[in-house]
Every structure is written in C-alpha cells, then in structure tokens.
Amino acid sequence: MSKLKKYLDDTFKSITLPLLAFLLAILSGGLLIAFSDPKIYKLWKSPLEFLGTGFASAGHAYLALIQGSIFDGNLTSKNFLLGFYPLSETFVVAAPLILTGLSVTLAFRAGLFNIGAQGQFIFGAIGASYVGFHYNLPLVIHGLAAILGAIVLAGLWGGLVGFLKARTGAHEVIVTIMLNYISIYFLLWLLSTQTFLRKGRQDPIAPPVNETARLPKIFGMDYRINLGIFVAFGVAYLIHILLTRTTWGFQFRSVGANTLAAKTAGMSVPFVMTSVMVICGALAGLGGAVQVLGSEYALTAGVAGSFGFDAITVALLGRAKPLGTVLAALLFGALRAGGLTMQANTTTPIDIVLVIQALVVLFIAAPAMVRAIFRLKNVKSGSDMAAKGWNG
C-alpha cells in the first residue's frame, strides 16, 4: 500500500509542473487572443465590456479548439458516435507525433539533442512511399515492407549523425540542423524526378501508395484513425522496456548521464552514440511511414509538416520519458487537430498553437518561475534540460 502511495505521490509530483506550465501557457495564449483584436480597443471607455468581449473571444476560440479535438455536437445528427470524429482526428495527428517525440526522447536519454527528427521523418516518408507505390506485394507483407523501407532509410540517415559525432566529435545539433535542410531539398529534387512524378501531374506529388501497403482503418471508413496509433503506443512501450529493462538501454542512459564514467566502465561510447541515433532515426522514420501509409497515402513536399519540430516540444513536455511523451503528443495532437477547427470557425489563427507550445516548454524549463507563481514546494524539477556546450 505504501509502495502504491509512494508511486502515486511521485507521479503527482512529476506531473504537477508540466500541468501548471500548460495551464499558464493556455492562459497566456488566451490573453494574446483576447487582446490582439483591434476591434475591442474601441470599447476601452467601458472597462467591463472591454474585458468581457476580450475574454469572450478567447473563450470562443478555446471552445472551438475542443470541438475540433474531442467532441463536436454538431456532427451527431446522423449518428451520436460521429460526434467523436474530432477525437479520432486527434489520434491521427498524434500517431506520427508520438513516434517523432520518442525519437527525440530517446536521444535526450543518451545525452544527445536530436533536432534532426524532421529530416529523418522525411527519409522515412520517402522510403515508405517508394516501396508503397513501386512494388506490388500481397496485403500484409507490402505494408511491412514499406515500413521496413522507411526504417532502414531513416535509420541510416539518423545513424550518420551518431557516427559523425562518435568519429569526429561534430556536434549533433549542428549536423542535424544542416541535415534537415539537406533532406528537404533532397525531397524536393526527388519529387521532380520521373520516378516520383505522378502521371498527369506537374506539382510535387508522388504516385499514391498501393491499397495493399496502406495501414487499415480501425473504426470504419468514416474515421481516418488507423493502425498507426497502436503502432505508436506499442513502440512507446518497447522504448520504455529498452530503457529500463535492457543492458543496451542502460548503456544509453549511462552515456547520457556521464560519458566519461560510461567509458571508464568499459562501454563503447562510439557504438552507443551510433546505435542510439540509428534507433532515433528509425523511430522518426516510422513516424513518416505512419503518416504516408496511414493518412496521407502519398509523398508530397510538405509531408513532414512540422512533426519533427513539434517532436522536440513534445519530448520536453514529456520530460524525456516514453509515457510522458505519449501523453504530451496526444495533447499537442489535440491542439493541432483542434487548431484547424478553431481557425475555420473563429478568427483565431492556428499559429496560437505554436505560441502555446513554446510557452509550455519555456515555463517547464524555468521551474523556479512556475514555482514562484504558484508558491509550490516539493515538486520535481528534473534535470533533463541541464546545459551542455558545443564542445561537449
């Protein structure tokens, strides 16, 4: 009993800070929505009306956000369950986000900062798309082959970073920033080649992936939600096992905690760095595969959206833990999915989501600040954002 109590206590302590940070960010975002509309400044003579109008517009925006991400009463006329269509969209967005988030999380645990999830995602999408449209294979095998293509390509692309870091000491942040740009230009070039040009189209879009390679929809044709979200959950569990129950995972964490100590203990740091980046690349690439095979069905220039970048905020909000990452990805998936509805139904641009994301991470990064605001004691602040230099 006391063990359970301790566990709950610990969980509560480690979840308090992210939750409060999120609350603060939502509040700040609300203020931005409320007071960025020039119309309300005409009401400044009556302060009550002024504030009321401002908060009403923020309230409407957030209501639309919830309608777009969880439940929308307007969709229930035919079938009550259809009201949950927005929730299914949240899961569609969250699936690749969980995978890219895990990629960043795993790298964090090994002491590496993987800004390159975007590029690895792109290479995964390329691999999945090519196997998906170029070959004709039986149902299940085709899907697996496409996923394998994605993992291999993206794993190599990610592994390159670890290899360069291990061999030459090149900082992974610099290398991954550069590789992200190289990836996007490579994708643009690829989409202009004959192989990747869809017949009868001039714009950069690859042929659609064959039906046999697509991930099955799990709640019928009305919803886009597909097997991808379960793949993501499963992989998150595997990463949890890898980190906590295997020697390999222990090595990752040791190198992350103290490279020198790990080296002294006889671990091969170059091997750990390279292998961890291979897995990180494969994870982000799997995200690309889920996006292409699960919901997009074709490679486009904008296939990666901002999955690789959102992944970083996801991993930071999730405190670099697999479960935390899943929850954070669901949250940001909801913001993304809801943001589209919000932008369509109210005058609030979806970009408020970016502001909220950035603020959440800033608030989490400065526990001292959040603690001061809420007068908290005794919450875990975590050291997942302790600073390291370019040369280390």
Next chain:
Amino acid sequence: MSKVSKLTPIQKRRQRGALTLLVLSIASLIGFGVLQKQSAPVTYKFVLEKEWIAINEWTLDSRTGSYGFSIVALLFSIWAFSQFRRNKKIQLQSALGGFAILMAFLCWAASGKMIPFTGLLQGALLLSVPLIFGAMAGVLCERSGVINIAIEGQLLAGAFAAGVVASLTQNTTWGLIVAPLAGALISLILAVFAIKFSIDQVILGFVINVLVIGMTNFLYKKLLIPYQNTWNSGPILTPIEIPILSKIPLLGPIFFNQTIIVYLMYLIVVVIHLSLFKTRWGLRTRAVGEHPTAADSVGIKVNNLRFRNVIFAGLVAGLGGAYFTVGAVGAFGKEMTAGKGFIALAALIFGRWSPLGAVMAALLFGFADNLQGILSITGTPIPSEFMLMAPYIATIIAVTGFVGRVRAPAADGIPYNRGGSH
C-alpha cells in the same frame, strides 16, 4: 627540412587543405574541361554605366574557359603546397584557387549562355546581408560563451517590428529604430533563461524560434492581413550613392550604391572585428567565452558581460531583420526569414567563430544562393536543389574536420556559476 618529422595539427590542416585544392582542381579539369560535351561561347555581361572604365561584356569559349581556369586552380594548389613546405599560411592560395574552380564551373554550367556578372555579385551581396547580420549576432553571443540558435527568431522579430512600425508611421527611420529593439527583446529572453536560469541554450534557442514564428504568424494573420493598408504597407529605403567610391569599376556600383542598412552592416562588421581583437572589451569577451573561471579570478563580471553581449547581439540581428522588410520589399510576409538565421549560424561555424571568417562564409553562401537563382533561370546541368544544399553540406564538412577542424569557444554554451558546478 628533408627529414620526415611529425606534423603539427596546423601543418596537417594545411597539408590536407592543399591536397583538397589539388584534388578539386583535377576534378574540375576533368569534369568541366575534358568531359564537357559541347563547347559554346559563354558571355559575362557587365552592366556598367557611370564608372571610369567601361567594359560591357567578355565572351570566351566555354571549354577553353574551363580548361584555363582549372589550370590556374592547379597552379594555385601547387603554390599552396610550396607554402606548406615552407611552413607558411595557405589561406590566400586556397581562396584564389577556389575562385578559379568556381569560374571553371561557371564556364561549364553556363555554356552557350549569358551570365549577368554584375547582377550576380550584386545579388550575392544583398542575399548575404541578413546572413552577415545574423552571423555577427552569433559572434557576439558565442564568443562570450552563450550559444545562439535563436538568430532566426531575432531576425524575424526585427523584420516584423520594422515592417509594422514603418507601415504605421509611414517612415522607414522608425522601422530602423524599432527593429534592433525587437531583436534585443528576443535576446532578453535568451539572456534571462540562459544566464539566470542556466537552461540548455540550444533547447532555449530552439523554443524561442518557435515562439517568435508562432507570434509573428499569429499577428500576421490576425492583424496584418485584415488591416493591410495601415499595418502592412510600409515604405522602402532608397539606395544612397556614395560620391567617389561608387565610381570604382565593377566594385563601385556593387558595394557603394546601397541602402543605409548595408552601410551600417559594413560599419558593424569593422567595429566588431576591431573591438573583439583590439580592445579591452574584446579581450574580456574572449576570456569569458574561453575560460570564465580565469576571467572571474581577475575580476571580470562574467555573467554581466555575457548578458550585455547577448543584448548587443539582439540589437545587431534585429537591425538585420529590418533588411527583409524596409530594406527590401516593405511588407512583412509569414516566416519571411525562411531559415536565413540557420544559414547565418552555418556561416558563423564555417567561418570558425571569427567575424571576418563569418563574413566570408556568409558572402560565399549568398553567392551560392544567387548563382543558383540565376542558373535556374538560364537552365543548368545541375538540379537547383543540389546547389541549395551546398552551404549545409559545406558546414557539415567543416564541423567534421575534413579540411581542418573547427572549434567553438571552449565555454560556449556552458553557464557560469561562481564557485560551483552547474
């Protein structure tokens, strides 16, 4: 000298540099010369109007040109080798050799076509302007030990502020005044969180970029689009011709017929270079970036100095951001900096964290960018995407140490807390 001895790291770097140049010249000789499918005339067009000497165009045969320039590059690489033997610097030889290879490439790529040479250089300079500002902001931060990934955000904030304020006041001067302040505001976030809270500066910079992109996108859609006439229709700076200097053949119209922002850029580069290496402030800044404990022990207030330098960096990058709006097109566009802050970061690294090196790298990247633009119009044998990749590949090659390892200031990114570990 004939005795085989162990080479110092610098000598090794020179040896590898000379070797690289040699390999590249031979590759150029073969690739652009021998393997060139058809020979056709290349015309370099110079648009010169009011200069002392008038050259209008220069036409040469493309294969002859490629051969000629490759051989020149080969000679430079041999010269570089002899410099290496005599234990001397090879910078000049490498630069000239690189330029010759570039010309050989141009002869090959533009075979049978015309290259607007003045326009090529002029455009290159203009594309380099935000890169140079951004890289200078990077120098100020990183030389004093604070990593600045947020250059992109600082540029974007400057561009936004300058565009909006110039539009509201219909006065470019106000835009130029407000832009640095906006950049400094972004720097303030960086400084407070990095120095006071000791947060990882890479993560911090990344998050600041997201914040600025989100904010400017939000306000752009919410204010600048619906109220375009008042909020987003700012005036543009007019070029100022400098009396005598602008008459210098070729260089005059390129460098000395520009807007005030470009002249401010020259000034900032010179001031930063001189102060970093010749003044007390510069010595202290470098000390704080390399060895803060030692600096502290002689009475330098490490964190104060870092704080101030980060704010200076914001002022510089913010002013650079103004180039995008009041310096070029007037109106602000969504995410209009388009990753220029990261190319600036690449230039900073490629230039080995030195002001002049960063300027050279920025000019080179600007040149590659503009060359790509021009060749994609005239048509080229290389896909333009690969040319766009060039700065990034070059930076990776630089940090992996293929041609001499680049090294950041030793304490770059490490917070300083007196008397304790962080």
